[in-house]
Amino acid sequence: MMNKDFKKRNGIATIIGTILFIGIMxxxxxxxxxxxxxxxxxxxxxxxxxxxxxQERQRENVAVSSFPxxxxxxxxxxxxxxxxxxxxxxxxxWINDKLFTLDPPKVVKPFMKSTxxxxxxxxxxxSMDFDTTLVSDKGNVFADPYTLSYIWYEGGGxxxxxxxxxxxxxxxxxxxxxxxxxxxxxxxYNVNGTWALLEESSIAMKGGATIKPxxxxxxxxxxxxxxxxxxxxxxxxxxxxxxxEIGNTNIHWVxxxxxx
Amino acid sequence: MSIKTKRRGLxxxxxxxxxxxxxxxxxxxxxxxxxxxGSLMANDYIEExxxxxxxxxxxxxxEKIYFNDATNNFTVWVYNYGSIxxxxxxxxxxxxxxxxxxxxxLINARELKSISFNIDIPNDTIVNITCFSRRSNREIGRYxxx
Numbered sequence: 001m002m003n004k005d006f007k008k009r010n011g012i013a014t015i016i017g018t019i020l021f022i023g024i025m026x027x028x029x030x031x032x033x034x035x036x037x038x039x040x041x042x043x044x045x046x047x048x049x050x051x052x053x054x055q056e057r058q059r060e061n062v063a064v065s066s067f068p069x070x071x072x073x074x075x076x077x078x079x080x081x082x083x084x085x086x087x088x089x090x091x092x093x094w095i096n097d098k099l100f101t102l103d104p105p106k107v108v109k110p111f112m113k114s115t116x117x118x119x120x121x122x123x124x125x126x127s128m129d130f131d132t133t134l135v136s137d138k139g140n141v142f143a144d145p146y147t148l149s150y151i152w153y154e155g156g157g158x159x160x161x162x163x164x165x166x167x168x169x170x171x172x173x174x175x176x177x178x179x180x181x182x183x184x185x186x187x188x189y190n191v192n193g194t195w196a197l198l199e200e201s202s203i204a205m206k207g208g209a210t211i212k213p214x215x216x217x218x219x220x221x222x223x224x225x226x227x228x229x230x231x232x233x234x235x236x237x238x239x240x241x242x243x244x245e246i247g248n249t250n251i252h253w254v255x256x257x258x259x260x
Numbered sequence: 261m262s263i264k265t266k267r268r269g270l271x272x273x274x275x276x277x278x279x280x281x282x283x284x285x286x287x288x289x290x291x292x293x294x295x296x297x298g299s300l301m302a303n304d305y306i307e308e309x310x311x312x313x314x315x316x317x318x319x320x321x322x323e324k325i326y327f328n329d330a331t332n333n334f335t336v337w338v339y340n341y342g343s344i345x346x347x348x349x350x351x352x353x354x355x356x357x358x359x360x361x362x363x364x365x366l367i368n369a370r371e372l373k374s375i376s377f378n379i380d381i382p383n384d385t386i387v388n389i390t391c392f393s394r395r396s397n398r399e400i401g402r403y404x405x406x
Contacts (some may be wrong), residue, residue, distance in 0.1 A: 017283075024291040032298035039309040046313045053319075092372070097335065139321040139341035184314035 059086040059139040064106065064144040066095075066132035068159040075118040076148065077130055082108040088250060092135040095121040096128075105137060127152045165244055166214040166227055170205055170256045181205050181232060182256060183239075185212055188226040194227050229256035315395045318342050322401035323372060327381060327390060329405070334377045336389055336401065339370050340367040346393045353388045381405045 020222035023055040061084030065197050076095060082088050088108050093116055102120050108114045132144040151159040158196040168185050184202050189197035203212045214227070240256035270278075319342030327334045340346055345368045352360040360377050368371045381387060382405070389401040 020283075020287050024287065024294055028291065028298040032297075032302040035302040036305050039306045043309050043313055043316075047315055049314050092323075094324055097324070097328065099324075116356075133324065135323055135339065137341065139319060139323070139339055141321070141323055178301035253349075 016247050017173055027100055033188055053138070056086055057140060060084050060136055060138060060140045062090070062134060062136070062140075062142040064128075064132060064142050066144045066146075066148060070116050074123045075120050076130065076132065078116045078134070079113060080106070080108050080116055080134055080142075081113045082110050085110055087175050088140075089137040090116065090134050091093055091137045093117070093119060094133045094135070095119055095130050096124055113173070123152075123154060123157065125157075127157075164225070164244070164252070166225075166244060166252045168203075168212040168214055168227065168229055168254045168256060170203070170212065170229065170258050173229050173235065183212070183256065183258070184230040184233065185214055186228040186230070187214060188228065190226075198225065227252075227254045229254065231258060285354070311395075314344055315397070317344055318333075318346050318393060318395050318397050319392070320346060320348070320367065320393065320399060322389060322391060322399050325387075325401050325403040327379075327387070327403065327405050329381075332378055332380050334379045334387070334403075336370070336375045336377075336380065336391075337372055338367060338375065338391055340369055343369050345369055346369075346395065346397075348391045348393050351390045351392070352377055352379070353390070354379070354381060355386045355388075356382065357376045 010019045037078065040187055061082070063081040063083050065079040065081065066076050069077045077094055078095075080088075080090060087110065089104045091102055093102065098119075102115070106114055106116055116134070121128075128150050130148040130150065132148070134142045136142070142156065150157055151160045151222065165183075168183075170183050182202055182204050184200065186197060189198045190196075199213070199214070201214065223246045225242055225246075227240065227242050227246050228238040230236065230238050239258065241252055242254045244252040244254070297341075319340055320340045323339040324337040331371070335350070335352060336352075338348060338350075345366060346363050350362040350365065352358075354361075357396060358379065360379060362375050362377065363382065364373055365373060385405045386403065387403045389403065391399045
């Protein structure tokens, strides 16, 4: 009877052993596998996140414009024009080795211009060059392609920047022998919506047409100025009244007709 | 007969209990070993992955380079714009053959740090700057001394 029972249960130990073995394997290896998969998932997530960050960083593009705040002042106005397709958060301004932290950071939206401030780069009593760069929170560095120069001479100094040249063409029309006349050329700049005198000069016309090159030092891409030309004096209305804007070219032509 | 009865083997019940205990013990040992080995392997793997993750999330840039010829002070500003701190070694190589090294500069996340060298650099010289992080990421900068 015993022998018969044993014969019937022959192989059960093998099955139980196999089940135990598989149980041991699963209970030890599956947690390991799950942990590894979780780690892989974290890695993949970080990889995607960093790729996205790098792409956002590449989309940042800012044109930097720096110019003296005033002709004889010691501060530099720094403007940022976002020419990229993503918002840019600017955190620092560098002028040479002088660091200015923007607190809070300045966010410039795409195709928007923002004045970051008026910064004193620390002008010493000597001629100096100033390079301006901006830094975004994503580590991009944007440089103004132009270097500002400050010229120092004994007792003072001034900014040496590209000037705007306004050519005023005064035409006497068909008069063969027009009378000798004086013309007054006036350049105004905008102060809070009103025009203020920047520079004034006069010219004597001896007949025919004449050109008055009006070379002045004014600053700022996109800045707008008013040119007025008076005949003889300011008692009469101006014979020319034009608006000029500093753009890609700083040479402007204004035509005034003396025979009017 | 009585002698024969005394020399009978262990009862099947006791034998089964002993065998079962032996099997359970061996099984437990095997299970514990496998589990520990699995944990160790998983931990090693996770640590490697964490190292790799730290490697890919590390971000820094050479933000500014400036040479003050009045003081012979050559300064490199490095900005860590990533989310983890890093340690960098900075190598300066001047075209006239001079080389300088500054090792082990710790920069925390979102921190700007300056690394200064006192170097006499002649005019019309190019200075190459290389920053290596301890995670093997590299940033290169170049500065011209007019």
